[in-house]
Every structure is written in C-alpha cells, then in structure tokens.
Amino acid sequence: MDLIERRPEGLYCPAGDFYIDPMRKVDRALVTHGHSDHAARGMGSYLCSAGTLPVIRHRLGRITAEGIAYGEKRRIGDVVVSFHPAGHVPGSAQIRIEGASGVWVAAGDYKVERDALCEAFEPVSCDTFITETTFGLPIFQWSPEAEVLAALRDWWAENVALGLTSVVLAYSFGKAQRLLAGLAALDLPGALATHPTVEAMTEVLRGAGYALPPTVCGTVPKGALVVATPQGMASDWALGLGPARVAAASGWMALAARRRGVDRAFVLSDHADWGGLNTAVEATGAGRVICLHGYRAEYAGWLRGRGYLSEAW
Numbered sequence: 001m002d003l004i005e006r007r008p009e010g011l012y013c014p015a016g017d018f019y020i021d022p023m024r025k026v027d028r029a030l031v032t033h034g035h036s037d038h039a040a041r042g043m044g045s046y047l048c049s050a051g052t053l054p055v056i057r058h059r060l061g062r063i064t065a066e067g068i069a070y071g072e073k074r075r076i077g078d079v080v081v082s083f084h085p086a087g088h089v090p091g092s093a094q095i096r097i098e099g100a101s102g103v104w105v106a107a108g109d110y111k112v113e114r115d116a117l118c119e120a121f122e123p124v125s126c127d128t129f130i131t132e133t134t135f136g137l138p139i140f141q142w143s144p145e146a147e148v149l150a151a152l153r154d155w156w157a158e159n160v161a162l163g164l165t166s167v168v169l170a171y172s173f174g175k176a177q178r179l180l181a182g183l184a185a186l187d188l189p190g191a192l193a194t195h196p197t198v199e200a201m202t203e204v205l206r207g208a209g210y211a212l213p214p215t216v217c218g219t220v221p222k223g224a225l226v227v228a229t230p231q232g233m234a235s236d237w238a239l240g241l242g243p244a245r246v247a248a249a250s251g252w253m254a255l256a257a258r259r260r261g262v263d264r265a266f267v268l269s270d271h272a273d274w275g276g277l278n279t280a281v282e283a284t285g286a287g288r289v290i291c292l293h294g295y296r297a298e299y300a301g302w303l304r305g306r307g308y309l310s311e312a313w
Contacts, residue, residue: 003079003097003104004130006313011106011130015099016077018047020106030081032108033092034059034173047074049083051091051119051208055173058204070119086110087121088270089174090210094124102127105284109134111269112276115145116181117210118174123283130313131281133291134271135251136299142251142273149182152266155247157189160223165244167226169233169262173201174270175249176227177212183225184213190223191216195232281308 004011010022018028023037027044034055039046046056046065053067068074070093073082078100083093088109095106105126112121152168159166170176176198183192192215194202199217206212220226220241232238233246251269252258259265272280277299281289288309291300296312303310 001101003099003101003128004106013077013079013097016079016081016097018076020095021108028076030095031056032086032095032106033089035089035109035171038108047081049091049093052093053091054204054208055091055201058201059173084124085119085122087112087114087118090118090177090205090208092118094122096124096126104128104130105286106130107132107280109271110280111272112279113142113145115178116185117178117212121280123280125285127286128288128290129281129284129286130290130292131277131299132271132293133277133296133299134294135269135273136277136291136295136302138274140251140254140269140273141275142267142269145182145268148249148266148268149179149186152179152247152249153183153186153188155245155264156225159245160189163222163243165220165222165224165226165241167228167233167241167244167246168266169230169246169248170198170227170250171270172197172229175268176229177202177205177210178270179227179249179268180212180215181210188225190225191221193217193220193224193226195226195228195237197229197232198227 009024009026011020019026020030021038022029023040025042029043029046031039031048034052039056050067073080080098082096086092086094097104103126105124109132114120156166194215194217245263247264248262249266249268253265253267291312300310300312
C-alpha cells in the first residue's frame, strides 16, 4: 500500500492519518513551508519546521501549531516523520515519511542553489520522491544568483543617476527577503526600502534569527530601491514613490509574455530549474518519482524515458 495517496483535501498518509499541505480543512496538517498555497487556514493542528512556525503564526493568526527541528523524528500513528531543509524559503522543509512499505519524501517546493538567507537544500534518500515540477521544462535554466543580483544593482545605479526610484516586485515572504539579504553584500548606491507588507514579514524573520539588513519603511529616501508586492504597486501607497522604474524578480520572467507591465525583468526563482530538478531526483536514489504542479506531465514523461517509475498527480 502506498504511504501517500491523493485526496481532494491534499496529500494524505493513511498510516499516520495526516495530510501534507492540505488546502481544505482537516484535523492534522503537516506543512512544508509558509506560502499560502501550502499553509492554509482552518486546520485542526499544524506541524512544521521550527523556522516555519513564526511565519504561519503571523500569516494564519491563532492556530494550534508546533515546530520541530530539522532532522528530529516524530512517530505519528504507524509512521515516523521528519523535516529536512528544502532551500526554497526560510524554514522550508521536505517531509520524510517512513513506514512498513518504505520511505517516501514529499519535497514541497525547493531549489538546490544556495542563497544568502535560507537553509540549504539537503538530499534525502528515499524509495518514492514527490517532487514539484513548477519549472519542469528544459527552457528553464537559471543564471547564478550572484549574476542576477549584480545586474539588479547596476540597474538600480542607472536609475539613481536619472533621479528615479527603483522598485522591485517580489513575493512578500521569501523572495523579498532573499533580495534584501543578497543585495546587502554588494556596494549599494542607496538605501533599501520596503512596502509595509514586505516589512512586516521581514520583521518576523528578523525575530526568528535570520540575518537581514536595515530597511526603511514609510517615506522612501531619494535613490532608494524599494522591494514591494504587485498588490502594493496597485494601491495608494505607490503614489508616494514619485518618478520610478519598476522591475520584477521571478522565475516566470524567463517567459517574455510575463514581462508586460514592468521596465525590467530579473529571472530569479526560489524553485528548482530543469537542472536542479534532475540533480535533486538523482540524489534521492528513488526509483519512483511523483510529479506535482507546473509541467508535471512533461517532466514525468522525461523521467520515464530515463527508466524511472514516474507519474503526474
């Protein structure tokens, strides 16, 4: 019998009677990380990594939740579970489940490239690997983070010389703080500023012990780079920025159609690219690979051609 099965609520482990990243109300949820498409409201209880706990408490309000250290083993029903770094965002985890029928790993979202902020991805040996395939096509090949951040810094300096404010659109949790942490190591032409939504999450991560540079939230200094959300730029808050150029930082910027409405696109993703997916799958030693999200059918077909038992869920 499979350790994990698909249900309308999400990935379900019958031997442990829990769900992984459920999107509908269940009694017990194991959560891989704090993004809203993985950590939803309304669960009876939550179990996550220690690094994810402050994030979901901030985002979900009053909840019954527990955070455990990476690698700590916990018996739930007839299985033993543990959380292992996924490299996606601070606190993100792969969930290892060991039972009578073997070892499964539900990877959640992940990337194998290191960044300046979150815990580095660690391969976890298993029999069956449940992988995301958000960018599961060969066209998605990321440049090194250092190159992207250097280009962003140069674009910012150009805008300062023209008397313009620079705005970079990014997710309020994860990508925004990754940008702040990475840029802080460079010779910057101005101050780092944030939209209030970004600043609130940045404060949560500072409180959890993550090293993040000083930021300005409120009146934006001349020549600053502002990390904001797309929703923020659509609000009255954006009216106070004055003359500005707007960029976006996302893996989806690799597609020309996604670049509309911004002055500059920076391809920077918190998900594994094509090479990263293949590296991760090989490192697990798994013979069976289940693909979720994005280009799951295409990636599963690629894996079958390489001798894996693979399917798209």
